[in-house]
Amino acid sequence: MNDFIDFKVGDLKTVIEDVNEDFDLIFQDVGGKTLYNTMFNDYLRLLKTGRRLLVEDVPLPVFI
Known part of the structure; x- marks a missing residue:
């Protein structure tokens, strides 16, 4: 699998700054729900076109 x-x-904010590769899938499960909106543009930067972002316990309402 590796x-x-x-x-x-x-720490999400620290880890994501050092990532410069494209991903097919990002699974987010963060304790601080305020980070969802803060990190969204970073996820878009890292995801390949047409790929998926899975978010656990998303706060509602969500507008994309």
Whole structure:
């Protein structure tokens, strides 16, 4: 599995700054729900066109 999955674990704001690769899938599960909107543009930067962002416990309402 390690050949296909690259887990990034740590403080989201710090980890994401150092990432410069494209991803097929990003799964977000953060404790601070205020980070959802803050990090959205970073997710778009990292996701390949047509790929997926999975968000656990998204606060409502959500407008994309």
